[in-house]
Amino acid sequence: xxxxxxxLKTFAIxxxxxxxxxxxxxxxxxxxxxxxxxxxxxEQHHGDSHHVGEAGGxxxxxxxxxxxxxxxxxEHVLQQMQNKPWAAVYVACIFFMLISxxxxxxxxxxxxxxxxxxxxxxxxxxxLSAYLLPGSIIFLxxxxxxxxxxxxxxxxxxxxxxxxxxxxxxxxxYLNVPFFLxxxxxxxxxxxxxxxxxxxxxxxxDANFDIAIHKRVFKASAAFLVFFIVTESMMSWDWIMxxxxxxxxxxxxxxxxxxxxxxxxxxxxxxxxxxxxxxxLEYVNTSHIHDLAKYMFGLSIFWTYLWFSQxxxxxxxxxxxxxTYFVFRIQEYKLPFFGMLLLNFALPLLLxxxxxxxxxxxxxxxxxxxxxxxxxxxFYNMIVPGxxxxxxxxxxxxxxxxxFFAGLFIFVVFTAMAKAPLLHKNHPLxxxxxxxxx
Amino acid sequence: xxxxxxxxxxxxxxxxxxAVTETRSAHHHIEEIYTPFPVHGLDKAMGLAPTRLxxxxxxxxxxxxxxxxxxxxxxxxxxxxxxxxGKPSFSFIQNMPAFVPIMFExxxxxxxxxxxxxxxxxxxxxxxKKAENPDVRTTDDHFLMEVAxxxxxxxxxxxxxxxxxxxxxxxxxxx
Numbered sequence: 001x002x003x004x005x006x007x008l009k010t011f012a013i014x015x016x017x018x019x020x021x022x023x024x025x026x027x028x029x030x031x032x033x034x035x036x037x038x039x040x041x042x043e044q045h046h047g048d049s050h051h052v053g054e055a056g057g058x059x060x061x062x063x064x065x066x067x068x069x070x071x072x073x074x075e076h077v078l079q080q081m082q083n084k085p086w087a088a089v090y091v092a093c094i095f096f097m098l099i100s101x102x103x104x105x106x107x108x109x110x111x112x113x114x115x116x117x118x119x120x121x122x123x124x125x126x127x128l129s130a131y132l133l134p135g136s137i138i139f140l141x142x143x144x145x146x147x148x149x150x151x152x153x154x155x156x157x158x159x160x161x162x163x164x165x166x167x168x169x170x171x172x173x174y175l176n177v178p179f180f181l182x183x184x185x186x187x188x189x190x191x192x193x194x195x196x197x198x199x200x201x202x203x204x205x206d207a208n209f210d211i212a213i214h215k216r217v218f219k220a221s222a223a224f225l226v227f228f229i230v231t232e233s234m235m236s237w238d239w240i241m242x243x244x245x246x247x248x249x250x251x252x253x254x255x256x257x258x259x260x261x262x263x264x265x266x267x268x269x270x271x272x273x274x275x276x277x278x279x280x281l282e283y284v285n286t287s288h289i290h291d292l293a294k295y296m297f298g299l300s301i302f303w304t305y306l307w308f309s310q311x312x313x314x315x316x317x318x319x320x321x322x323x324t325y326f327v328f329r330i331q332e333y334k335l336p337f338f339g340m341l342l343l344n345f346a347l348p349l350l351l352x353x354x355x356x357x358x359x360x361x362x363x364x365x366x367x368x369x370x371x372x373x374x375x376x377x378x379f380y381n382m383i384v385p386g387x388x389x390x391x392x393x394x395x396x397x398x399x400x401x402x403x404f405f406a407g408l409f410i411f412v413v414f415t416a417m418a419k420a421p422l423l424h425k426n427h428p429l430x431x432x433x434x435x436x437x438x
Numbered sequence: 439x440x441x442x443x444x445x446x447x448x449x450x451x452x453x454x455x456x457a458v459t460e461t462r463s464a465h466h467h468i469e470e471i472y473t474p475f476p477v478h479g480l481d482k483a484m485g486l487a488p489t490r491l492x493x494x495x496x497x498x499x500x501x502x503x504x505x506x507x508x509x510x511x512x513x514x515x516x517x518x519x520x521x522x523x524g525k526p527s528f529s530f531i532q533n534m535p536a537f538v539p540i541m542f543e544x545x546x547x548x549x550x551x552x553x554x555x556x557x558x559x560x561x562x563x564x565x566x567k568k569a570e571n572p573d574v575r576t577t578d579d580h581f582l583m584e585v586a587x588x589x590x591x592x593x594x595x596x597x598x599x600x601x602x603x604x605x606x607x608x609x610x611x612x613x
Contacts, residue, residue: 312535318524353496 002280004418008410015407022400026085029396034071037078079152080389085397086151087387092401093142094239095260095379096409097135102264104129104195105228111198111221117291119433120283123422124271126199128264130416131409133195136188143184143239147177153387156245168245175242183238187231194224202424209426232257240379243386247325249314255306256382262299262344263375265292266368271413273361280422286359287438293358293367297348300371303378304345329381332390336377343374376402441611442587443469444594445572446603447580451477454581457601458483461585464597469584472576491560495553502548506541572609580604 031037107125110118118125146153155161155168156175162168168175201217233253241252249255269292275281276289314323329337351367352358384392424430448454454477461468468484481488511530514537519527526532558564576582583603587594591608598606 308535308538312538315535355492 001421002275002278002414002418004414008414012407012411012414015403016411017407019400019402019404019407022396023085023089023404026088026397026400030085031078031081034074034078037074037081040081041074041077076389077391080387080391083152083387084391084393086146086153087384088397088401090142090153090387091376091379091383091398092405093135093139094383095263095376095402096131096405097139098256098260099264099267099409100129100131100135100413101191101232102260103268104132104191105225105232105261106264106268107198108194108221108224108228111218112225114218114429116429116432117288117436119424119427119430120281120436121268121272121288121292122202122424122427123417123420124275124281125268126202126420127417128267128271128413129195129199131412133192134408134412135405136192140184140188143181147181153383154242154245156242171245175245180238183234187235190224190227190231194220194227198224202427203420205427206421206425211428214428229257240382243383244325247322249310249322249325251306251310255303255310258299258303258306259375259378262296262303263372265295265299266371268292269296269364270368273364275417275422277361283423283434285437287436289361289364290355290358290438293352293364296364296368296371297352297358300344300348300352303375304341307341307344329385333381333385333392336381336394340374340377340381343370344378442591443609443611444585444587444598445605445607445609446583446585446598446601447573447575447605447607448583448602449580449604450602451480451581453602454583455479455483457583457598457603460601461583461598466594466597467586467588469586471584472572472582474577474579474581477581491553491557494556495549498552498556499545499549501552502545503541505548506537506544510537510540 031040103125107122107129109115110122110125145151147157149157152158156171157177162172197220198217201213201220205213236253236256240256241248269289272281272284272289272292276284311326314326317323347370348367351363351370357363380394380398427433446457448457451473454471454473458468458471458480462483462485471480471484473480507530514533515527515530521527525536530537571577572584573580573582583598585594585598587608595606595608
């Protein structure tokens, strides 16, 4: 039985409080009016002496057309800057929620495939997926706020934009607020329902063993995986791809899946190593860790394969309507866009290739940290360019949001972990899992 | 100096594994073991050094990658930088995404094939090679352990009978 240590609890609460301060700071600091933006832009220009000369002349010398254009530009930048704290919260929120969803999918895959190695880790996964419920509630609230036009994360939610935009108005059959929210609720409810059912039965099996319970969860897991892959694709269109409303990609759902799935496996490995270091996972040996590390390695490459397939097909054919997505990212987000390739592919590839390395704690922690940071950047690259545009910066609001949701994640997960013994008592494959050696 | 070896034949892999452990703790030198299929844990029980084949595969992969990069850079960028459908052939990095499939495949190709040939050479396998099978049954359902014979022949035979061998033979190996 695990008890949530006070030190970890304090750490989680400190993270949440500091994160909240960062988030609030981000919202307060966001410019309110066009004149605020103008001031910020002039300050930026003064910092860069080249532009002062080139900008040439004051506003008085500008023609009426240029004035209007300038005003339009300012409004555009204002919207982006106002989006910045929202996008920061949105990225961190969806990132952590999808991590726990990824854990749940991994749990279901292991259950449905009757994996013999993983039952000793089932309780760790159940604990990690506990974040799904609070995470999805916060996320739903964020989406509702967006659909109430509290922010401009989704341009298709803005009636004025849709009216002027033929491409978007042609998509309103799918992209309209009521249908969007109904879909969201269906996805979230479906996932949470499966988790509730699986965990409830897992606890029931501890009390008294009945193979019927196991079979029920097995069937539920198989059904969940079917539901999951459909809703996962759709949620990636809804929550992420629809931000760049003019752009679409057919393998996007898989790409998003690979991204959060590899992060989820990494988080499972982290939690396992942490609990193991506390001496709480008696039956977890280096072979279990090795298996998790193999998943981290293989899925990192899988993610890269999808990333490259998406990028290369668009780069190669160079069709303007789809390639702008990457042109903008390469121009404005060069460092995060290519940096994440180093973090998500090159370094994990080299670090986790060796068999011996996959059993060494500090190597896994190092490679895992790169993977988690890299996939945060991945979500950042997917969401922020479409909402904040060129005005991006990873500063206080972004790090604050990450800290807040990380704190909440730790708090919820370890509270849930303390509610049940860390080892299944009656899982049919538990003995095999205890003996597992690779 | 006699070249006598003992051929202890087993008909179960569990018995064989057990016999290997006993033989090693009795300090008999195991020359070779012939099995009809891979016996899990046999190399560990025999104390064989781990294979370095994976390391060679990695290095061969690097060779393949270097080869692909060099040849693509030479052909597409340096030798005849033609405009083919607007692809930017000004520098390697600008046109790299188009080269990645070839770079990937050649890495895998070199890695796989050279590793296989390394395996063949290290295990001395090639067409028309004379089979070194000491007993035809070892390819079907028997396991054979060949142990160098030093000292008392009777004692050794007795020892191997006790390890569960169904048959123990003393063979005089012609050099």
